[in-house]
Amino acid sequence: MSHTLDEVHPRLRQEVADRAGALWDIARALHTDPECAFAEHRAAALLTGELERAGFLVRREVAGMPTAFTARSGDGRPAVALLLEYDALPGLGHACGHNLIAAAGLGAALAVHAVLNDGPGGSGGPGGPGRPGNALGAGGFGSVLAVGTPAEESGGGKVVEVEAGVFDDVDAALMFHPGVHDWVRAPLTAQEQYRVGFHGRAAHPTGNPTEGVDALAALIELFNVLAASGRRLPEASHVQGIVTHGGIATNIVPEYAEGLFGLRAATTGELQDLAGRLRTCAEGVALATGTTVSIERATTRYEHFRDNEVLSGRFAAHLARAGITLTPPVPGVYLGSSDIGNVSTRLPAIHPFVAIMDEDGSDHTPEFAEAAASERAREVLLAVTEALACTAADVLLRADLRSEAWARHRAGTATGR
Known part of the structure; x- marks a missing residue:
């Protein structure tokens, strides 16, 4: 028919x-x-x-x-x-x-x-x-x-x-x-999330606190760096983050700290650029603070x-x-x-x-x-x-x-x- x-x-x-x-x-x-x-x-x-x-x-x-x-x-x-x-x-x-x-x-x-x-x-x-x-x-x-x-x-x-x-x-x-x-x-927009973990060295008050390498301080510095670099991002690109692990006690230098960062961009290509910027910033902070850093994608990527x-x-x-x-x-x-x-x-x-x-x-x-x-x-x-x-x-x-x-x-x- x-x-x-x-x-x-x-x-x-x-x-x-x-x-x-x-x-x-x-x-x-x-x-x-x-x-x-x-x-x-x-x-x-x-x-x-x-x-x-x-x-x-x-x-x-x-x-x-x-x-x-x-x-x-x-x-x-x-x-x-x-x-x-x-x-x-x-x-x-x-x-x-x-x-x-x-x-x-x-x-x-x-x-x-x-x-x-x-x-x-x-x-x-x-x-x-x-x-x-x-x-x-x-x-x-x-x-x-x-x-x-x-x-x-x-x-x-x-x-x-x-x-x-x-x-x-x-x-x-x-x-x-x-x-x-x-x-x-x-x-x-395109979006994905990344988990960023900084690895330092714990120090306790009964020992020598100066021997610690503060992973939380490194994570906080990453937030500061991203905030400063965010002013130069393309339209619709931004990074938002939360602290998911910041230590176990206030009197112990944290040996591990972790943040979850959500990235959005107008296009998938710009999202890839933004993910590269996050990695560069995290690795730079690790170098400056004497920590090591792990970065992994935490969610499926949504393309624009x-x-x-x-x-x-x-x-x-x-x-x-x-x-x-x-x-x-x-x-x-x-x-x-x-x-x-x-x-x-x-x-x-x-x-x-x-x-x-x-x-x-x-x-x-x-x-x-x-x-x-x-x-x-x-x-x-x-x-x-x-x-x-x-x-x-x-x-x-x-x-x-x-x-x-x-x-x-x-x-x-x-x-x-």
């Missing part, structure tokens, strides 16, 4: 409208039962259950992570991935709105599956009959992949999935993020997000039908980091922000958690699900769009942007 976008887009919007109540129920269920990194067992079960009942071929415990999954409809290329985040924040619940990200990705995947598999009328709402998992491929449209990505807040499930090949042979990765701005792309303007433009155009206008982000404003950056280095990706509360608010707050279950969030969820589904269909049905998106991706990779 042939499909044209002129007839597919209205049917996708109708599919989403038909699922509106069920999708909001899923978003609310996730919201009222928050689970944190790598412990999102009930969330993963809920989402995979909906996909499996619709006819998707579901794989659980993907890439060795117990709450990661993929669900595929169709086979082969072209292929589009819809990303579902569902981890919550300790003590704050879904104060980053991941309940909405999961429901939107789920709804878009189900809508595309229904329309491109089943012809007019679709397969009904979540839990409806659906077709076998290879129906998209049999119809000549490639495949749609729903990817469950755990632990975005504190573990980087997408990073593990990238390295495990989950996104190999995929032409586009699509998701959105609720926020306090309506921005066509996310200004997300590379927006695919071809696809984000398509998403923005679809979302405009719902009366939501996306604009470029304010220059010089950066909104944290995410493991979607690592996906965006491998294939064309989008990660727009869509506001569920006003600009005077902020995510990672109790107020944002409340907003993620509000009537405004419900309206945004349905509008975004439509836009994601229509953008996914564009990728599957337009070879010229895929070629343009890949060309833009390769150009950005070549320049490091």
